[in-house]
Every structure is written in structure tokens, then in C-alpha cells.
Amino acid sequence: MKVTMEQKLIDSRPESAVGNEIFISRTLAAVRGTSANETFERVMRTTNATKKERFIMKVKQLKHIPVGLAAALVLLTSGTAFAAYQLWLSPSSQVRTIEHTAKGERALLQLKNCSQLGTNATISIAPHSGLSVAQGADAIQAYCETNAVQQWALSALHVESSSILLPYTITSINGSTMKVAYQGDMRTLKLAPTTVYVSGGSYSSRAQLQVGNSIAYVSTGNTTPVKAVVELGLNATYYGTAMRNNIILHEPCMGNPGELCSNGGGVSAIDLYSYGEVGANPSAKGDWKMIEGTLVAYSSTSMVLKGSSDALYTVNTTENLISEFNTQYNHTYNGLTVAVGDTLQVTYRQPASMNGHLITSGEFENASLLVTGNVKTDAIQKY
Amino acid sequence: LQKIPETFSRNLRIVCMMEEAELISAINNGIDRYGELVERYHVGLIIHCEQLVGDRDEAEDIAQEAFVKAYLQLKKFDPHRARFSTWLYKIATNLALDYLRRNKRHVAVDDVELLAETSMPTHLEDEEKDEVQKAVRGLDPPEYRQVIEAYYWNGKSYQEIADELHIPLNTLRTWVRRAKLQLREDLS
Numbered sequence: 001m002k003v004t005m006e007q008k009l010i011d012s013r014p015e016s017a018v019g020n021e022i023f024i025s026r027t028l029a030a031v032r033g034t035s036a037n038e039t040f041e042r043v044m045r046t047t048n049a050t051k052k053e054r055f056i057m058k059v060k061q062l063k064h065i066p067v068g069l070a071a072a073l074v075l076l077t078s079g080t081a082f083a084a085y086q087l088w089l090s091p092s093s094q095v096r097t098i099e100h101t102a103k104g105e106r107a108l109l110q111l112k113n114c115s116q117l118g119t120n121a122t123i124s125i126a127p128h129s130g131l132s133v134a135q136g137a138d139a140i141q142a143y144c145e146t147n148a149v150q151q152w153a154l155s156a157l158h159v160e161s162s163s164i165l166l167p168y169t170i171t172s173i174n175g176s177t178m179k180v181a182y183q184g185d186m187r188t189l190k191l192a193p194t195t196v197y198v199s200g201g202s203y204s205s206r207a208q209l210q211v212g213n214s215i216a217y218v219s220t221g222n223t224t225p226v227k228a229v230v231e232l233g234l235n236a237t238y239y240g241t242a243m244r245n246n247i248i249l250h251e252p253c254m255g256n257p258g259e260l261c262s263n264g265g266g267v268s269a270i271d272l273y274s275y276g277e278v279g280a281n282p283s284a285k286g287d288w289k290m291i292e293g294t295l296v297a298y299s300s301t302s303m304v305l306k307g308s309s310d311a312l313y314t315v316n317t318t319e320n321l322i323s324e325f326n327t328q329y330n331h332t333y334n335g336l337t338v339a340v341g342d343t344l345q346v347t348y349r350q351p352a353s354m355n356g357h358l359i360t361s362g363e364f365e366n367a368s369l370l371v372t373g374n375v376k377t378d379a380i381q382k383y
Numbered sequence: 384l385q386k387i388p389e390t391f392s393r394n395l396r397i398v399c400m401m402e403e404a405e406l407i408s409a410i411n412n413g414i415d416r417y418g419e420l421v422e423r424y425h426v427g428l429i430i431h432c433e434q435l436v437g438d439r440d441e442a443e444d445i446a447q448e449a450f451v452k453a454y455l456q457l458k459k460f461d462p463h464r465a466r467f468s469t470w471l472y473k474i475a476t477n478l479a480l481d482y483l484r485r486n487k488r489h490v491a492v493d494d495v496e497l498l499a500e501t502s503m504p505t506h507l508e509d510e511e512k513d514e515v516q517k518a519v520r521g522l523d524p525p526e527y528r529q530v531i532e533a534y535y536w537n538g539k540s541y542q543e544i545a546d547e548l549h550i551p552l553n554t555l556r557t558w559v560r561r562a563k564l565q566l567r568e569d570l571s
Contacts (some may be wrong), residue, residue, distance in 0.1 A: 002500055003505045003507075004502070005482075005501060005563050005566055005567055006501075006506070006563075006571075007501075007502065007503070007536070008427065008507060008511075008515050009503070009515065009519070009531065009535040009536075009566075009571075010427035010430060010504070010505075010535055011427075011504065011505050011506065011507045011512065011515075012511075012512040012515035012516050012519075012536065013426060013427070013506065013536045014516060014536065017532070017536040017537055018536030018537050019422055019426055019536075019537060019538045020425060020429070020539065021457075021536070023425055023429065023446070024418065024421050024425060025442055026447065027421050027425070027446075027447045027450045027451070028417070028418050028421060030450075030451050031417055031421075031450065031451055031454045046401065095390075116523060118526060121516060141462070142523075146525075147524065147525055150525050151525075160532065161525060161528060161529045161532065162532070162533065164528065184540040202549055240547070240549070241548060241549045241550055242533060242549065245550065245551075245554070254564070254568070261510075263561075267557075268551065268553040268554045268556075268557050269557045269560075270553065284420065287568075288564055288568050290564075327559060331396075337549065347564065366560075368557075371553070
């Protein structure tokens with residue numbers, strides 16, 4: 001049997017991965033407390049009691065900074081003379097043009113020093129978000145800066161991505177502690193001589209940090225000093241997921257570079273049909289491709305989508321996806337129904353050389369309805 | 384909170400150089416090393432159970448029960464005839480089927496067994512594992528890497544990850560799906 005992506009991911013789990021320590025601890029307690037004449041029902045009863053506490057009793061595995069690296073960091077940061085070494089170039093994002101579309105304003109941004117997105121990006125703002133295009137451009141700049149910070153921390157400090165925390169705003173600095181907050185999440189950080197300070201992409205010093213600065217910090221445990229404090233260039237709100245959840249990035253579609261596909265936190269996709277998380281259409285072969293378009297017509301086993309280039313794509317399926325979703329599955333989405341005019345994304349497989357506008361049922365993998373979600377209420381609206 | 388036993392926490396980070404058969408033999412001889420097997424297989428086993436029963440909390444209970452059952456029957460297991468993980472997953476699959484029947488779900492046993500087959504443990508060569516790890520590290524945007532690592536490697540549930548990242552569950556599902564598509568492309 002073909003090995004699925006999930007099986008590959010699970011088998012490739014690094015030995016250094018933290019794992020679910022509450023589960024491990026609970027299971028070992030059950031193993032040790034269970035003798036052969038005890039029933040499993042008793043074990044099950046004892047485990048349910050601990051389940052509700054899961055969120056407040058996380059045990060974090062503490063990892064210690066390698067001695068050599070720690071020594072190097074002390075040398076770098078001690079005293080007033082620290083190397084003016086550029087760790088990354090500060091990203092920037094400027095609005096070049098704005099286009100008015102049926103789904104709101106769409107802006108072309110010119111980017112600098114953004115390794116993730118290149119030199120240009122097309123964005124739009126989620127409807128009803130109240131954000132301006134200029135704020136969207138700042139959020140993209142923050143996104144690029146976030147990536148730069150993460151890349152640096154992952155490679156220089158050898159931490160896992162979950163150890164990089166942002167954004168926060170400094171509320172006070174006293175002695176060896178710094179208090180930070182973001183949207184009600186208040187934290188007290190321990191500083192140490194080994195803590196690295198970075199500002200504007202260069203090594204900095206603690207003296208340069210001020211109350212009100214927005215920061216990212218790198219920490220591997222609640223009780224150990226933070227490894228690094230990185231001053232960010234914009235207000236903390238631009239780095240939050242709440243802001244990014246209102247930005248829609250329009251990028252060349254996978255396998256269809258002439259068409260744009262929406263990405264980013266501003267849109268979510270509801271599956272109308274999928275061969276599942278673990279499998280794929282067994283008859284589909286070739287490269288993975290994606291097309292996004294407005295649904296202009298559909299029948300029982302066919303959909304016609306109009307892509308961003310105005311080209312029409314016919315997608316054939318073996319089942320009446322839209323009717324089935326509208327009558328059987330939409331109750332979990334507050335009765336949302338799919339109709340002409342909605343935006344769909346279709347994933348399929350075709351040989352790389354083929355660039356046809358007909359996607360057969362043998363090539364079809366998945367279709368999703370694009371929606372925008374409100375983070376606070378998780379209420380969804382069609383995009 | 385149950386304190387993690389000292390012997391287990393001391394062993395947790397030590398790379399196990401012992402072959403699994405030797406490890407199982409050691410456990411059967413009373414050496415407290417079962418935690419290494421739990422640590423090694425729990426993330427995949429929970430995901431396997433979650434796929435069968437469709438509920439994370441129930442999946443964790445079933446996975447735990449499977450570990451306990453495997454421990455109690457470990458003396459009967461012959462590591463030279465089968466891999467421990469395959470045996471463990473089969474125990475969990477049977478427990479999941481029992482659970483589905485007990486809860487009067489309409490269960491097509493063939494369907495569940497087929498689904499179970501697609502998430503049984505596999506054994507990749509080290510080189511292939513390195514390629515997968517490299518592809519995960521290269522996921523773009525970095526949030527894709529974060530969610531893949533959190534779910535498949537760090538054993539967090541979708542709900543926990545969504546809460547930590549302050550994103551809706553639907554967005555998380557979309558990220559995971561897109562990350563896997565990207566991985567398929569990178570690894571093809």
C-alpha cells in the first residue's frame with residue numbers, strides 16, 4: 001500500500017520532538033498503577049478526571065542553550081561594545097496601485113527584503129474588517145519581518161519555532177525582569193547577561209529597549225531567562241494573527257502561474273469534497289495544480305469556474321458536490337449554501353505539460369468554498 | 384498533575400541505541416523503560432485513533448488504553464516476528480472498533496479497517512526521514528511548519544494549536560491541508 005503523507009510525517013518525527021507530555025505522564029501513571037487483575041474501565045475513569053485540566057498544566061521540556069553558544073553570546077552582548085552585525089535587512093512594503101473589484105480594494109505592493117514573498121505582492125482586505133489598504137501593506141511588512149526574525153532565531157539560536165513568541169509590547173523594565181503584554185496576555189520575562197538583544201536587524205543592547213516598544217522574544221521555558229529580545233519595527237497589532245486574519249494574499253496558483261489563488265489568514269476554505277486527509281484520488285496522476293475562480297455555472301457533475309485571468313475552467317466530478325453540500329453537510333456551517341457567484345478553489349493533478357482548461361473527474365482531487373472568518377466569533381461569510 | 388517519574392524523565396531525551404527487541408526484553412525483565420516506547424509512538428497512535436473515532440479526547444483515551452493493554456501483554460509479544468508499533472496499532476484499532484460499536488455508531492468494519500490501514504505505522508529509511516524533515520523545515524509560510532510540527536511531531540490537538548495561534552479551526556485545517564500539498568510537491 002502506498003505510504004501516505006501523514007504516515008511519512010509521523011515516521012519522520014525527530015527524536016528531539018517534545019511530544020504530548022501530559023499524555024505520556026498520564027499513560028505511565030496508568031501503566032504503573034495497573035496490575036493484571038485491575039480492569040481497564042478503572043483506568044479510563046481515572047484519566048477523564050485529568051483531561052479538563054489539560055490547558056493549565058502543560059509541562060514544558062526545558063532545553064538548555066549549548067555551552068559554546070552561550071559563551072559566544074556572552075561575548076557578543078557583554079559590555080558596551082557589541083558587534084554592529086546585520087542579521088537581516090529590514091523589510092518594507094509600499095502600495096503601488098489600487099484596483100477596485102467586486103470584492104473590495106485589491107492592492108499591488110512593492111516589497112523590499114522580503115524573502116518569503118519576493119518583490120511584489122497582491123493583497124486585498126477582508127470585507128467588513130475596517131482596515132485600509134495602507135494598514136494591509138504594513139501588515140505584510142510585519143509578516144516579512146516576522147519571517148526574518150523566525151529564520152534568524154531558528155538558525156542562530158537553534159530553537160523550535162514554538163519558542164519564538166510575538167508580538168508583545170514592553171510595559172516595564174526593572175532590574176532583571178521585563179514585563180510585556182499583548183491584548184490582555186501579560187507576561188514577566190527574566191533577563192540574563194546571556195540574553196541577546198536585536199533591533200533593526202542588528203545586535204543591540206538592553207539599554208536601547210523602551211517601554212512601548214513592540215518586541216518578539218525567544219524563550220524555551222517559563223522559568224529560564226529569555227534567550228533573545230527582538231525589537232520590532234511596527235506597532236504590535238500589525239504582527240498579530242488578528243490583523244493577518246484580515247489580509248488576503250493573491251498568489252500565482254500552484255501549477256497555474258497565470259491565475260491567482262487566495263491565501264493567507266483572510267480566507268479559509270470549506271471542503272465540498274476531498275479524497276480525504278490521508279489519501280488522494282487513486283486515479284489522479286501528475287503534478288498537483290490548483291485553480292481558483294468564480295462559480296459561473298454548475299450541473300450535477302460539472303462546475304465552470306472563471307479564473308482571475310477571465311479564462312473558464314470546467315471541472316468534472318463523479319458526484320454532485322454542490323447539491324450534496326447544500327443539502328447534507330451545510331448544517332455545520334450555519335446553513336451556508338454554495339451558489340453561482342461564489343469563489344471556489346479546486347485542486348487536481350495533471351501532467352506538468354498539460355495546461356488544459358478541462359479538469360476531468362479522474363484528475364480532480366478537492367473542491368473548497370472560500371470564506372472569510374471573524375476570529376472573535378468564528379462566524380463565517382462567503383468570500 | 385502527575386509528576387513524571389524521575390527514571391522516565393531522565394531517559395526521555397536519551398536517544399535509544401538499543402534495538403526494540405532488546406528494549407522489550409529489558410522491560411519484560413523489570414527494567415523501567417516502557418516510557419521510551421510510549422514516547423516514541425504516542426503521537427502517531429493518537430492521530431491513528433483520532434482518524435478512526437473522529438474525536439480527539441476519545442482517541443487519547445483509546446491510545447492510552449492500548450498502551451496499557453500492550454504493557455500487560457508484552458510478555459506474549461514476540462519482537463522477532465512483528466514490530467511493536469504494528470502490534471500496538473492493531474490493539475488500538477480493535478479498541479477503536481469496540482468503542483464505535485459500544486456507542487452504537489453505524490460502523491462498516493471494512494471501511495474502518497481500510498482507514499486503519501492507511502494510518503498504520505510505516506518505516507522509512509533514515510535518508511527519507513531526513514528529506515521529510517527538511518521539507519517540513521522549508522514550508523512557507525513558517526506558520527505551515529509550525530502547525531505541522533505541532534500536530535504531527537509535538538502531539539498537540541487541532542484545538543490546542545488553534546488556541547495557541549489565535550486562529551479559527553477552519554483556518555488551521557486549511558493551513559494543514561495546504562502544508563501537506565506543499566510537502567507532496569516538494570517530496571515528489
